[in-house]
Amino acid sequence: MSANARIAEPDEAISFEELGLAARNHGLLLEALRYDVTPIGLHYLLTHYDIPAVDPGSWRLRVDGHVEEPITLRLDELREQPRASHTVTFECAGNGRAKLSPRPVSQPWLDGAVGTATWTGTPLAALLRTAGVRPGAVDVAFAGADHGLERGVEQDYVRGLAVDDCLREEVLLAYEMNGQPLPPQHGFPLRLVVPGWYGMAQVKWLTAVTVLDRPFDGFQNEIAYRYVETEDGPTKPVTRIKPRALMIPPGMPDFMSRERVVEAGAITLEGRAWSGWAPIAQVEVSVDGGDTWKAAELGESGERWAWRHWSFAWDAEPGTYWLAVRAADEAGHVQPVDQPWNRQGVGNNMVQRIPVTVRPA
Amino acid sequence: MSANARIAEPDEAISFEELGLAARNHGLLLEALRYDVTPIGLHYLLTHYDIPAVDPGSWRLRVDGHVEEPITLRLDELREQPRASHTVTFECAGNGRAKLSPRPVSQPWLDGAVGTATWTGTPLAALLRTAGVRPGAVDVAFAGADHGLERGVEQDYVRGLAVDDCLREEVLLAYEMNGQPLPPQHGFPLRLVVPGWYGMAQVKWLTAVTVLDRPFDGFQNEIAYRYVETEDGPTKPVTRIKPRALMIPPGMPDFMSRERVVEAGAITLEGRAWSGWAPIAQVEVSVDGGDTWKAAELGESGERWAWRHWSFAWDAEPGTYWLAVRAADEAGHVQPVDQPWNRQGVGNNMVQRIPVTVRPA
Numbered sequence: 130m131s132a133n134a135r136i137a138e139p140d141e142a143i144s145f146e147e148l149g150l151a152a153r154n155h156g157l158l159l160e161a162l163r164y165d166v167t168p169i170g171l172h173y174l175l176t177h178y179d180i181p182a183v184d185p186g187s188w189r190l191r192v193d194g195h196v197e198e199p200i201t202l203r204l205d206e207l208r209e210q211p212r213a214s215h216t217v218t219f220e221c222a223g224n225g226r227a228k229l230s231p232r233p234v235s236q237p238w239l240d241g242a243v244g245t246a247t248w249t250g251t252p253l254a255a256l257l258r259t260a261g262v263r264p265g266a267v268d269v270a271f272a273g274a275d276h277g278l279e280r281g282v283e284q285d286y287v288r289g290l291a292v293d294d295c296l297r298e299e300v301l302l303a304y305e306m307n308g309q310p311l312p313p314q315h316g317f318p319l320r321l322v323v324p325g326w327y328g329m330a331q332v333k334w335l336t337a338v339t340v341l342d343r344p345f346d347g348f349q350n351e352i353a354y355r356y357v358e359t360e361d362g363p364t365k366p367v368t369r370i371k372p373r374a375l376m377i378p379p380g381m382p383d384f385m386s387r388e389r390v391v392e393a394g395a396i397t398l399e400g401r402a403w404s405g406w407a408p409i410a411q412v413e414v415s416v417d418g419g420d421t422w423k424a425a426e427l428g429e430s431g432e433r434w435a436w437r438h439w440s441f442a443w444d445a446e447p448g449t450y451w452l453a454v455r456a457a458d459e460a461g462h463v464q465p466v467d468q469p470w471n472r473q474g475v476g477n478n479m480v481q482r483i484p485v486t487v488r489p490a
Numbered sequence: 491m492s493a494n495a496r497i498a499e500p501d502e503a504i505s506f507e508e509l510g511l512a513a514r515n516h517g518l519l520l521e522a523l524r525y526d527v528t529p530i531g532l533h534y535l536l537t538h539y540d541i542p543a544v545d546p547g548s549w550r551l552r553v554d555g556h557v558e559e560p561i562t563l564r565l566d567e568l569r570e571q572p573r574a575s576h577t578v579t580f581e582c583a584g585n586g587r588a589k590l591s592p593r594p595v596s597q598p599w600l601d602g603a604v605g606t607a608t609w610t611g612t613p614l615a616a617l618l619r620t621a622g623v624r625p626g627a628v629d630v631a632f633a634g635a636d637h638g639l640e641r642g643v644e645q646d647y648v649r650g651l652a653v654d655d656c657l658r659e660e661v662l663l664a665y666e667m668n669g670q671p672l673p674p675q676h677g678f679p680l681r682l683v684v685p686g687w688y689g690m691a692q693v694k695w696l697t698a699v700t701v702l703d704r705p706f707d708g709f710q711n712e713i714a715y716r717y718v719e720t721e722d723g724p725t726k727p728v729t730r731i732k733p734r735a736l737m738i739p740p741g742m743p744d745f746m747s748r749e750r751v752v753e754a755g756a757i758t759l760e761g762r763a764w765s766g767w768a769p770i771a772q773v774e775v776s777v778d779g780g781d782t783w784k785a786a787e788l789g790e791s792g793e794r795w796a797w798r799h800w801s802f803a804w805d806a807e808p809g810t811y812w813l814a815v816r817a818a819d820e821a822g823h824v825q826p827v828d829q830p831w832n833r834q835g836v837g838n839n840m841v842q843r844i845p846v847t848v849r850p851a
Contacts (some may be wrong), residue, residue: 142503148588149748151509152600155516158675160540168673170531178743227509235746239513279745312529314519382539384640385596387510432590 133173134473137232140142147227147237156241160295162377162401165245165431165438166216169307172244173328174314175221175236177286181334185318190302194270194339196287197261201227202388207304210251215299215324216435218245218403222327222367226474233474240375240481245401245435246315250303254296257340262292268345269295271321274334282348288332289345290323295338299324299434302335324434325369325405327476329354370405374439374456375410378483389483393490396443398425400454401436407460412439418451418482419466425454445487452483495601497836498593508588508598517602523761526606526792526799527577530668533605534689535675536582538596538647539638551663551716555631555700558622565679569665571612576660576685577796579606579764583688583715587835594835601736601842606762606796607676609683611664612716612836615657618701623653628655629706632682635695643709649693650706651684660685660795663696669787685795686730686766688836690715718833732839733768735773735800735817735827739844754851757804759786761815762797768821773800779812779843780827786815806848813844 142153154175161171168334187206193199202210221242226233228240257269273286294300301322304311309319316333323330329349354367378399380391402409408430413422428438455464467478504512512553515536522532546565554560563571582603587594589601618630634647655661665672672678677694684691690710715728736762741752763770768790774783789799800815816825829840 142505143509144503145588146747147510148504148512148598149600150746151512152517152598152602153519153748155535156513156539158514158537160543161674163543164674168675170533170535170673170675172531174516174531176519177745179739180519182521183523227506237509237513239510241513277742277745278751283742312531313522313525314529314531378540380636381644384538384638385511386507387514390639 132234134233136472137234139231141232143227143237147234152235154236156238157244159241159375159378163374164246167244169309169312171202172246173219173221173242174209175242175328176275176314177279178275178409180313181274181276183274183318183334190316190319190335191337192256192260193337195263195266195342196340197263200260201257201473204304206250207302207319211255211323212249213252213301214247214249215301215322216245216247216432217322217324218243218434218436219328220370220373225477225479228479229470229474229477233472235474243375246306247308248301248303249305249308250301250319250322252298253300253302253321254298256302257295262340263343266292266340267343268292268341270339270341270345270347271332271335272339273332274336279348279353284348286332286349287347288330289341289347290330292340294323309481310379325361327367329367329369354475355473356475360472367475369475370403371476372402372404372406372409372456372462373459373478374400374402374454374464375481376400376452376454376483379485389485391445391485391487393445393447393487396445397440398443398452399438399440402439402456403436404456404462406462407458408433409437409456409458410459411457413455414441415453416443416450419453419480422455447487447489450485450487453480455480495594495596496604497833498595498717500592502593504598505595505623508595511597515597517599518605519735520602520739525738527608527668530604530670530673533607534580534582534603536603536689537636537675538640539636541674541727542635542637544635544679544695546649549679551619551680551696552698553617554698556624556627556703557701557782558624561617561621561738565665568612568663568680572616573610574613574662575608575610576662576683577606577608577793578683578685579604579795580689580692581731581734581795583690583836586838586840589840590829590831590835590838594833603726604736607667608669609662609664610666611662611680611683613659614661614663614682617663626703626709627653627701628704629653629702631700631706631708632692632693632696633698633700635697640709640714645709647693648701648708648710648713649691650708651691653701655684688728688731690728692701715836716834717836719746721833728836731764732837733763733765733767733770733817733819733823734839735761735763736842737761737815737824737844739812740846750846752806752846752848754806754808754848757806758801759804760799760801763800763817764797765819765823767823768819769794769799770817771820772818774816775802776814777804777811780814780841783816808848808850811846811848813846814841816841
């Protein structure tokens with residue numbers, strides 16, 4: 130159907146195309162890991178094509194396909210459906226891509242393609258029960274209003290999700306973010322929220338929910354978001370978020386290099402950790418670039434699908450250090466110290482490393 | 491005091507340091523030029539150091555220095571002062587830097603470092619009158635809470651502004667953006683708003699307003715934000731925003747290249763234009779990359795300091811085109827077709843050019 134992402138040559142620098150994507154698709158500023166819920170504007174943002182201009186008055190959601198009775202809903206009708214809120218950590222499947230070597234050429238994320246928001250909407254399962262999913266249903270296709278070209282294929286952004294995943298009670302059709310109507314860039318007037326999954330599943334600007342009696346075979350599932358190990362070998366779909374911990378870079382930055390300078394003394398390192406597979410079991414910190422690790426203290430476990438706070442007391446003596454942090458979840462997944470490379474640069478949860486200079490207090 | 495920005499070698503690609511800045515400091519997605527007022531999260535954002543964590547309960551604003559009576563105000567006291575709102579277009583002085591050849595190495599902006607917000611706060615002039623500016627006052631220093639290193643100099647972000655500029659009635663100490671408390675990234679709890687000036691004057695996270703009986707000589711005025719033509723020659727301060735027009739890229743994008751495909755037929759090209767020197771007098775559009783120009787239609791002139799809508803009817807026939815747009819203001823400034831190069835890459839208001847393929851309808 131279409132080629133994989135190009136792999137950059139060894140030592141090939143960032144291109145202007147990649148810069149153009151980086152200027153549009155912004156990451157979380159890592160100091161914003163301090164907020165339990167990410168303020169609007171600091172949450173990561175990836176837009177495949179353009180943010181569409183949706184008129185909420187004429188907008189409708191269709192629920193159709195392999196159902197007993199198709200439904201069409203206005204926005205005010207959706208808001209009258211049962212209401213639920215969940216605080217959920219989202220992460221782009223491509224987070225960390227630009228740190229891979231060699232680098233798959235696409236949106237060049239460093240560490241920041243993450244954020245946590247409180248999403249409010251109506252549970253998808255209830256709406257599907259109202260429409261009546263017919264026996265033999267396999268997948269559900271979620272269509273967004275954003276339209277463009279990708280690797281030669283013109284398309285609306287559409288993703289498929291297995292019916293069983295759609296019936297999880299925490300899956301929402303969300304019309305509010307952090308207590309406000311969805312901002313345009315986060316899917317106004319309605320988006321899908323699939324807790325635990327990477328961002329490609331969280332379809333924005335929803336227009337149609339179509340139940341299928343066959344596997345969904347569209348571009349975003351079959352081509353774009355797959356683990357591709359070799360050029361011609363078998364591939365696997367990208368689904369849930371692998372565990373990751375991130376640290377708030379301590380001390381103060383240099384404007385240009387973003388390198389950190391810290392005053393010697395007792396420092397509290399802190400940040401967040403999350404996994405879409407299972408609750409976080411452990412966070413470990415290294416102050417020697419990954420040679421030795423010590424357990425961090427975990428904060429209260431809050432909502433299941435939101436990141437968890439961690440902290441670590443460090444008695445920082447003058448010198449230069451590579452700080453690192455890694456998370457493990459209760460399903461036994463541990464963040465790797467070495468890169469988990471693949472041709473599309475997805476699911477790279479290699480540990481974050483932060484160079485720090487500690488100067489005398 | 492400190493060196494200028496490094497100039498990249500001819501054809502030197504974007505570095506990882508520049509990518510790190512691009513991932514943090516995000517531009518306006520150009521399709522968001524459709525909104526009169528930019529939604530929070532789509533407005534451009536530049537953070538010199540880290541977003542500081544400010545506790546609004548213990549936060550105070552000091553107004554001191556060369557005044558009759560220094561004042562210290564809590565946030566609730568500031569909100570009791572006279573209240574005013576202005577819709578203002580902000581632009582980073584470095585907008586367009588990455589398009590310069592050779593490229594000064596700093597935050598690598600393309601076209602999008604712009605946004606328009608409605609700022610609400612209290613007029614600075616009234617507060618200065620209350621404190622009583624003493625005879626002989628020259629400049630006022632505005633100190634922010636963000637702290638870091640820049641070209642070897644450790645500093646809080648501080649900018650100076652001439653007393654006369656501070657007494658313009660439209661200059662605000664703003665505590666709301668688009669009707670909401672300032673988001674952390676836009677200066678919570680208080681920022682300066684100087685309509686018509688580039689972003690470096692709009693000091694965020696304000697802690698002190700200090701009247702000086704001498705010219706302010708801090709880093710951000712004397713080193714960072716200056717027009718530097720030659721390595722050793724005289725320099726000029728960066729002040730007001732030069733005229734610029736931007737176009738909403740028409741049609742649909744390719745994900746990776748962001749190149750546009752448009753259906754043949756009657757197309758309305760549209761966008762915004764602004765100048766900090768004088769109201770917009772004219773916007774012109776070229777569909778041949780700048781060889782010939784035709785006048786666009788200007789929308790209503792709204793608030794003086796907000797951008798102005800423009801539109802242009804284009805009968806698009808199949809082929810490939812370079813679209814371009816340029817603005818002129820009533821003071822006689824016109825956007826240049828060729829780059830206005832300088833060593834720090836500031837004030838580059840060279841016209842935007844958009845490659846477009848028109849395909850048969």
